[in-house]
Amino acid sequence: MSFFSLNRTPDAAIAESPAAAETEVHPTRPAPVVDESAAADQTVTFEELGVARDLVAALNERGITSPFPVQVLTIPDALAGRDVCGKAKTGSGKTLAFGLPLLMGTTTAKKRRPVSIVLVPTRELANQVADELAPLAEARGLWITAIYGGVSMSRQINALRSGVDLIVATPGRLNDLLERGEMSVADVRFVVLDEADQMADMGFLPQVERILKQIDGNPQTLLFSATLDGAVGELVRKYQHNPATHEVESDTQSVDSLEQRFIGVSTDDRLEVAAKICAGATRALVFVRTTHGADRIARQLAATGLRTQAIHGRLSQSKRERALAAFSDGESPVLVATNVAARGLHVDGIDVVIHFDPPEDHKVYLHRSGRTARAGEEGMVVTLVLPEQMRDIAQIQKDAGLDLAIVSMKPDDKRLLDLAAWDAPAGLVWPTGGGSSQGGSGRRPAPRGASGRPAGRGAVRAVSHGDHEGSRRDREPAVAFSRRRRP
Ligand code: ADP
Ligand code: MG
Numbered sequence: 285m286s287f288f289s290l291n292r293t294p295d296a297a298i299a300e301s302p303a304a305a306e307t308e309v310h311p312t313r314p315a316p317v318v319d320e321s322a323a324a325d326q327t328v329t330f331e332e333l334g335v336a337r338d339l340v341a342a343l344n345e346r347g348i349t350s351p352f353p354v355q356v357l358t359i360p361d362a363l364a365g366r367d368v369c370g371k372a373k374t375g376s377g378k379t380l381a382f383g384l385p386l387l388m389g390t391t392t393a394k395k396r397r398p399v400s401i402v403l404v405p406t407r408e409l410a411n412q413v414a415d416e417l418a419p420l421a422e423a424r425g426l427w428i429t430a431i432y433g434g435v436s437m438s439r440q441i442n443a444l445r446s447g448v449d450l451i452v453a454t455p456g457r458l459n460d461l462l463e464r465g466e467m468s469v470a471d472v473r474f475v476v477l478d479e480a481d482q483m484a485d486m487g488f489l490p491q492v493e494r495i496l497k498q499i500d501g502n503p504q505t506l507l508f509s510a511t512l513d514g515a516v517g518e519l520v521r522k523y524q525h526n527p528a529t530h531e532v533e534s535d536t537q538s539v540d541s542l543e544q545r546f547i548g549v550s551t552d553d554r555l556e557v558a559a560k561i562c563a564g565a566t567r568a569l570v571f572v573r574t575t576h577g578a579d580r581i582a583r584q585l586a587a588t589g590l591r592t593q594a595i596h597g598r599l600s601q602s603k604r605e606r607a608l609a610a611f612s613d614g615e616s617p618v619l620v621a622t623n624v625a626a627r628g629l630h631v632d633g634i635d636v637v638i639h640f641d642p643p644e645d646h647k648v649y650l651h652r653s654g655r656t657a658r659a660g661e662e663g664m665v666v667t668l669v670l671p672e673q674m675r676d677i678a679q680i681q682k683d684a685g686l687d688l689a690i691v692s693m694k695p696d697d698k699r700l701l702d703l704a705a706w707d708a709p710a711g712l713v714w715p716t717g718g719g720s721s722q723g724g725s726g727r728r729p730a731p732r733g734a735s736g737r738p739a740g741r742g743a744v745r746a747v748s749h750g751d752h753e754g755s756r757r758d759r760e761p762a763v764a765f766s767r768r769r770r771p
Contacts, residue, residue: 327350328350328351328356329350329351330343330351330359333351333360334363335384336388338423338424339387339423341423342420346419348380351380352377352380352381354370354372354377354381354530355381357530357532358370358506359384362385362386362504365504366504366528367507367526367528368382368506368528368530369520369528369529370507370508370509370529371508371509371532372532373532373650373654374510374655375654376532379412379478380416382402382476382478382508383416384420385506386400386417386476387420387424387426387450389473389474390424390426390473391473392426392447393447393448393450394471395445395446395447396447397467397469398448398451398467399449399471399473400450400473400476401451401458401474401476401495402450402452402453402476402478403455403458403475403476403478403495404452404478404479404483405454405488406454406482406624407430407435407454407601408604408624410431410432410452410454411430411605413478414428414429421449421450427447427450429448429452431452431458432454432457433456433457433460435601435602437461437466441466444461444466455483455491455495458495459494459495462494462495469495470498470499471500473501473503474503474504475496475499475504476505476506477505477506477508479508479510480508481510484515484516489515489519492519493519493522496523505523505524505525505527507527510650542653542656542663542664542665543664543665543704544653544664544666544686544708545664545666545667545708546667546681546688546689546708547666547669547690547691547692547693547700548670548690548692549668549669549670549692549693550670550671553693553695554640554668555581556588557693557694557697557700558570558581558585558640559590560700561666562618563588564636564701564702565618565635565664566614566617566633567617567618567619567633567634567636568617568618568619568634568636568637568638569619569621569631569638569652569655569656570618570619570621570638571637571639571640571641572620572622572640575596577622577640577641578595578620578621579596581594582594582618582620585620590617591615591618592616592618592619593606593607593610594619595607595619595620595621595624596621596624597624611631623651631655635664637655637666638666639653639668642680643667643680645680645683646679646680646681649667650684653665664704666703669690674690677690688709689708691708691709
């Protein structure tokens with residue numbers, strides 16, 4: 285059976301509006317999304333999923349011997365020619381989930397007319413996906429290249445002219461090349477939309493649609509995203525055809541091995557506390573809000589003697605690559621980053637992620653945090669909280685299903701040197717009341733002050749005691765939430 289064997293109505297991919305897409309294009313609703321990760325048989329082998337022997341051998345050489353849940357769930361559907369819509373967190377192994385079927389389906393392309401395209405939100409991710417798939421493509425005699433903005437076009441144009449079978453691209457640069465007539469996507473048979481929610485957040489969806497509309501016929505599409513609501517859902521309805529929908533609520537890979545700490549700091553102490561934590565890390569990724577902040581914090585951390593680089597959107601591509609390389613190979617074990625680096629980026633062995641500036645919301649919290657504890661490794665995530673940030677952090681915790689105390693520390697606190705050795709007590713941070721004196725959520729016991737009376741509306745409390753074990757006994761015992769939300 286041909287890999288691209290699914291028959292579809294030819295006009296299906298160019299429905300003009302979501303409404304049209306729903307009524308005409310999409311008679312079959314996607315299957316309800318359920319968490320199947322537990323059901324995914326993790327003893328199954330890549331061969332049993334249908335992955336070709338040469339690819340299995342190439343994977344084995346890299347020490348990859350058994351598939352992750354997202355791979356178990358999606359590879360067979362993709363190989364059967366179905367569109368796949370996968371909801372999975374970072375670090376769950378999506379690149380191979382789409383990469384293996386993609387490599388098996390990709391044939392030799394005509395010059396400047398690739399057979400397969402992978403669209404990704406950032407240039408770093410374009411490089412990473414291309415790097416991860418390149419050895420596998422080589423094993424199959426396929427040419428792969430990464431295409432992204434911020435660098436000269438000429439190398440990319442030359443590669444296209446000599447014939448590239450599979451491209452990994454950011455939507456902006458790909459459109460530039462299409463507009464200049466340097467390439468065509470008309471022959472594309474296979475499209476991957478990786479980190480679709482981030483492409484939506486970054487405003488790339490019009491660019492993505494412009495590309496999809498230039499494809500003749502109906503390519504097989506594989507879409508992966510951490511969320512499938514909003515604009516991403518619309519993309520699924522418009523461009524996917526009866527997709528096999530899988531969700532991996534992957535506590536299995538990363539979240540289980542993620543340790544999370546919230547540390548209360550004063551403005552004066554914040555940098556020193558961060559420096560202490562970085563000093564104890566093998567590889568620490570420090571998130572800040574602005575590009576200026578990234579440069580400044582990197583300078584200040586470097587001044588404490590830590591080899592530190594910054595990475596953010598205002599740097600030239602070559603500088604970003606150099607910073608990333610220095611971080612990857614251990615030459616510079618601290619990397620200060622804006623959110624640009626938060627998603628999709630995979631550097632092995634990041635043992636600590638620090639939210640130096642608070643994340644904008646719980647999604648950003650999870651995506652930044654997902655840079656550690658990848659592929660089953662252990663990871664520590666530390667959020668530094670200034671007094672005025674407590675309310676926002678309480679909301680983020682609530683939205684992320686967390687209930688961890690903000691423990692105040694000075695830079696000389698010994699607990700900073702071994703974060704794994706202590707556990708933050710649960711239940712000391714209460715979200716704002718939202719009009720109800722019962723803590724807002726309705727599922728949580730009313731927060732109580734030291735007097736035993738319910739804390740006032742909007743109360744957010746933090747603990748600050750040296751002897752944490754002792755303090756734990758003194759606390760209110762009733763906590764309705766577990767530390768981590770279980771699916
Ligand atoms: P995601 O795209 O979901 O964030 P990646 O595809 O980047 O995750 O995978 C994260 C890491 O896990 C990568 O280093 C990748 O090589 C590794 N990995 C992926 N699948 C497997 C597997 N089946 N066994 C071992 N390691 C894997
Ligand atoms: Mg990825």
